Amino acid sequence: MIHFSINKNLFLQALNTTKRAISHKNAIPILSTVKIDVTKEGITLIGSNGQVSIENFISTQNENAGLLVNSTGSILLEATFFINVVSSLPDIILDFKEIEQKQIVLTSGKSEITLKGKDADQYPRIQEISASNPLVLETKILKDVINETAFAASVQESRPILTGVHFVLTDNRSLKTVATDSHRMSQKKITLEKNGDNFDVVIPSRSLREFTAVFTDEIETVEVFFANNQILFRSENISFYTRLLEGNYPDTDRLIPTEFTSVLTFNTSDLRAAMERARLLSNATQNGTVKLEITGGVVSAHVNSPEVGRVNEEIDTESVTGEDLTISFNPTYLIDALKAIDSEKVTISFISSVRPFTLVPSEDTENFIQLITPVRTN
């Protein structure tokens, strides 16, 4: 039966990381528990929601953990409740001891709390991925790519494949990531520092957002392993599994236009602020759009809500070339797109009032491109 003692704060931190894969109210009750596996080498905390699984290892070699394992074993504990109890304990040292009937006794200072656990055999098996020949990525680069694309994935299940982000590696080092909800698209290309085996997978955008939360900035590199329908992101202590989406991702390359009639450059944050003002009123209109007008080099934004009022605003530009144009679109798509752009300036290129327009950061016009489809108005 399990018996160990550990630094409460480090244990709590690891529990909270693992809990990101655990939903409080899962249709499968056993998935609301955390699995605690104790071996002579250390403790593994395991959580899963069926889609994403996290294994978090605390080694007896980790000096900050103060981990002393007296006796090994496995047990399941209700995750949210267990975390609340651990965080309430008075002392920095926590003693965890299994007693009869799958109960555990937590002792800390003068406090003694007994909790009922469950048999670890009830826990589903996380599919193993043969950990050979990994792709090695810098965590920060992978997180940037996710932040630049995942927001554009669909949140509706009508076309499940569009709820994912398409990751394609070609020539062993050219990585292309794309997401689209069919109204807007975001595509980022990077060249890897180290070669890897080519792949073509669609990763659920929700899993990727959890990934960015779990892999903190202290974790410098991450190893990526593929199996049939799963992907594993692994650091020294954390293994993050997610299922892949099945099906063919649409060909998005053919959507990207290359010739334009009007090209404008804006200050990114000024344009975003103008769109946020416009959105306050466009939310109260029937089609929810803002109208952008380019007239003789002057750009202005207009919203007219018969119920609430109207916005008219001249928007400062860095440069304007090409023809005059009037185009209407959902300002939220432009706000989301601008949020994903780190660059001080952004270049927006138009073809016509009914064709998608593109955004590129002015400092990296080749590798990061976004598309927004306009709304036809009368």
Added chain:
Amino acid sequence: MIHFSINKNLFLQALNTTKRAISHKNAIPILSTVKIDVTKEGITLIGSNGQVSIENFISTQNENAGLLVNSTGSILLEATFFINVVSSLPDIILDFKEIEQKQIVLTSGKSEITLKGKDADQYPRIQEISASNPLVLETKILKDVINETAFAASVQESRPILTGVHFVLTDNRSLKTVATDSHRMSQKKITLEKNGDNFDVVIPSRSLREFTAVFTDEIETVEVFFANNQILFRSENISFYTRLLEGNYPDTDRLIPTEFTSVLTFNTSDLRAAMERARLLSNATQNGTVKLEITGGVVSAHVNSPEVGRVNEEIDTESVTGEDLTISFNPTYLIDALKAIDSEKVTISFISSVRPFTLVPSEDTENFIQLITPVRTN
């Protein structure tokens, strides 16, 4: 028609204060608007939910306001929406101009936003209180008294009078404030620095909580005026009106015991932490109680939930006198009581396992007393 210009940030701050009286979805739609009254002297912002009304005055003399009034008048604007629009404006200076058909044009930088307003005549009249012979209180003292009592008022409407806090002034300077929900009671007495007319009123605890949010610490003193069924708290710029509760407040003095069999002193925050641990498990029990045991000078807390587990904890004491005792109660009441006590140490006095027990801060045993009723268990 109204026309003024003002510093956006100061205007926004005043709007947000006024908005505390405005509920977004009021059964009376006109009460979701803010009334803006512009005179040559300044701007008054008025909000009301029928229970609480706030008038906030911005003087043309206020240098931080940068207020220039060109033309006077009154108008109503949807409060939440108007505040969102003002906070989105690009420039520090905001120009506010009424045009035809109760519309207003906000101009700031290159942004021009037109909003539809409503006729100010539609707004209900806030009852006037003749502002003579005020009671003058230090804001901090009044806020402390509210924080020490209002939490103990009832949140249920079954006995409406108990949703208020009983304020009684006797001898022109002895103020007693009491709140109880019939399970616990909190009473604070203070002696006023300046004499006032005696009164006996019951103020809704919800109004008092709004009062503590509206009257910030920079406002040193507050004048209090009474009318038949209303009370007015007034500072230089803010008038805060609230309706009073009608009916007789129960006689609470007779509830306060004076003789005890066991008297214990604890460190306030240690006891609170122990009760918070106990509550994690008592929430999962049928009667939601923690059992406190005093045995030969040792105090311990116990919870036993057949479903979830149990807590057993020895609690450090500063002193223990009197008889052994076992008593059960809802730990939330004790946690709330301890939160209201600023003192490092707290003295708890018991009579028996079925009689209410008292809490007093160890540094002020005369003026602040709380009562908690135990729960009978088998």
